[in-house]
Structure formats: structure tokens, C-alpha cells
Amino acid sequence: MSDDTKTRILDAAERLFADAGIDATSLRAITAEAGANLAAVNYHFGSKEALVGEVYGRRIDPLNRERIDRLQMALRDAGDGVPSLPAIVEAFVAPAMLAMQDPDAGRSFIRLVGRAHTEASADVRRIVFTRFQDVALAFQKALARALPQLDRSTVQARFKFMIGAMAYAMTDPTACAGPSERDVHRSLDRLVRFLVGGLQAPTGEEK
Amino acid sequence: MSDDTKTRILDAAERLFADAGIDATSLRAITAEAGANLAAVNYHFGSKEALVGEVYGRRIDPLNRERIDRLQMALRDAGDGVPSLPAIVEAFVAPAMLAMQDPDAGRSFIRLVGRAHTEASADVRRIVFTRFQDVALAFQKALARALPQLDRSTVQARFKFMIGAMAYAMTDPTACAGPSERDVHRSLDRLVRFLVGGLQAPTGEEK
């Protein structure tokens, strides 16, 4: 049983951060929600910023590992040829979208991750960006292989559009409204089709 | 000359909100930056929340009017036929992207607007959403006309993906790095092509 104080604080913080934002969530609110004492946060984590890092890391690290695993499978399938664009896109967005169904992680985590990319606080952006950098590079490289007709800066720009669309889909309450598996798969399918269409759009520069 | 205290406070607040986020920006920081007194905020605006509303409204309202104007021109060009998808997309994103060049509004405003769609605070979301609702409905209707092969819920979903990609492009410091007209137009062109490709992607359901 991992229902100890530390875990309850992480769960409460995750939920409150997702609802109201990080700045607006006080340690008092977190410990009250967790049924713990105010001092417990500093005892277990050291500071609010360290707590934020653990809230993100607990979920993001496995998520990013799954992205990399799926990407490597897609690249292995392609051998020396051009890898499948939908497979790459799905490797990137599916782990996040499917996590919506996870009753443990659940919706609040997804909104939190979605928001991570746009969070105002420079501290939070740094925390998330550090954990995301390797993933971003690997996917940009794979996208460049799958889209040989695009120059590098166009691939970078389109990769960012992809992050934006995904992040927004993740924070949108109606997009992840249904906890039903059916709804989640439909949302994922829609997102992948949209992104594939956008990524392989003509640039107006090829002959 | 509108370089009065009220305007200076609005300018300073806009800049600081964009840099650090709204919650993290204190009235003390704003008045210091504006060269005004702390009490001036409550004298001119009544409260911090009212100031936030004016910071957004001052820029968003003209922006949304321009979107509607451009959309109506695109729809008029189409007559009774199917309107041009790129024209609709450009009507939506161009006013925001081109505002990056405006030396008056400038970059901080754009990042602020981009962030508005993903801002954590429920108060801020309400302020922005209220001013955005009419625009969203008009564009969803136009997109449905331009994409008759898509069902309504798919159009809604794709419209949200479009907002996400645009908002992220607006907050990304490298995307709006250059104050140069050339860079801005290239960013806009890339975004429009990506979005058009995504919006008209096949759904996998048509025969």
C-alpha cells in the first residue's frame, strides 16, 4: 500500500495544480486536501518547487519513455526506408491521450501535462523542458526522415504546431470529457489524422 | 498625448503579464515599471482583476473585429459556393500573427493572447472566453461550409486543434523571434499551410 502521506500529497497537488494552476495553489490547500499537515510538504519534498518537479516527473518520465519505445518500434518497422508518418505521430501523441483512461493518473494529470508546455512560470517551463528535450530531438529527427521533402526549419516549425495542437487537446475539458475508452480513441484518431495532414501539407516551395 | 498614468500602467502590466504570468505579477511590480504609485491601480481600475480585463480587452477586441471583417470578405468572395479554406484560416490566424509587427502592441501582447487560451486561472479564462465566443462560432460555421465532407463534431475538434497550434506558435519565443516583416510572414505562411492540411485531412469515414 503506497497510500502514505507523501503519495497523498503528490495526488492532491496534481489535482489542484491541474484545476487552478500552480501559482494559485498554496501548500495549505494541498495539505488540507491530502489530509496532511502543512509542514509535511517541506519535510518530504524540501520546497514547493521540488514538489512541482516530483509531481511532473512521476508521470512525465514514464510517458516519455513510452514515446521513445513506440518511436523506436516505428523506426524499426521502416528499416532503411522512409518511416511511416502516422506511426511517428501516434508514437508521440498516443501515450498522452491514452493516459486519460488511466484511473490512477487520470484527467487531472493530462490537463497538467498539456498545460506544462504553456505554463507561465519560467521555473515550471524549465522543469518540464529538461525532461522533454531528448524526446523532442528524437521526434524531430524521425519526422525529418519521414518528410524528406521538407527543410529542417519547416520540420521544426511543424513539430511545434503539433505540440500546440496536442497540448490544447489535452487541456480542453470537452475533448477529454468522456472517461469512456471509445471517446478517447476517437479523440486520438482525430488528432492523429489532423496532424498527419498538417505535417505533410505542401510548402509551396517544392517544384 | 495618451502617455498618461493609466496607459503606462496598462503597458507595464501587459509586458509583465506576458513575461511572468498574471498570478506571478504583483501590482507593486506593475506600478514600479510604470513609474506610478501603487495606489494608482486601484484608483484607475478598481482591482487587479479589472486591470487584467482591460489589458486583454484593449487588444483583443480590435483583433477579433479584424478576424470577423476578414472572414466576411472571404465569405463574400465565395458567394453561394464553397468558401476558400485557406482564406478562412488566414482570416483567423493572420490578425494575431501580424500583430507581432505592431511596434505598439508588439511581442508581449501576442504572447499574452496566445497564453490566454491556456491560462490556468479560471478568472482569466472567463475574461478571454467571453470576448472570443462570437468569433469561435462564426469561424466554426464558416469551416463547416468550406468542409462539407466533415461532420459537425469533427469540425469542432479540428477548430480546437487549430486554436492550439496557433496559440502555441504565438507563445513560442523562437517562432516570433524576428521583429522582421519577412520572418513574421514566413511564420504565418507556415502556420496557414499546416492548418489547411490538417483541416482537410481525410477522416477515414468517407467512402
Next chain:
DNA sequence: GTCTATAGGGGGATAGAC
């Protein structure tokens, strides 16, 4: 490990002089 109590700072808002 978990509590109470409090230090120490910063926040938004306001009263009242000028």
C-alpha cells in the same frame, strides 16, 4: 514522521493628506 506555532516576507486594498 507528524504535529503546533511562528517567523518573515509579500500580497491586494484603502484611508487620508496634498
Next chain:
DNA sequence: GTCTATCCCCCTATAGAC
């Protein structure tokens, strides 16, 4: 309209008892 001074609240972090 703009200032100073201040109220009162909530925050994070910590000290020290249990």
C-alpha cells in the same frame, strides 16, 4: 490625480515539541 502610510490577509519555510 497622485502621494504616503498602513491594515490585514495569506504565503512559504522553519524551529522545536511529541
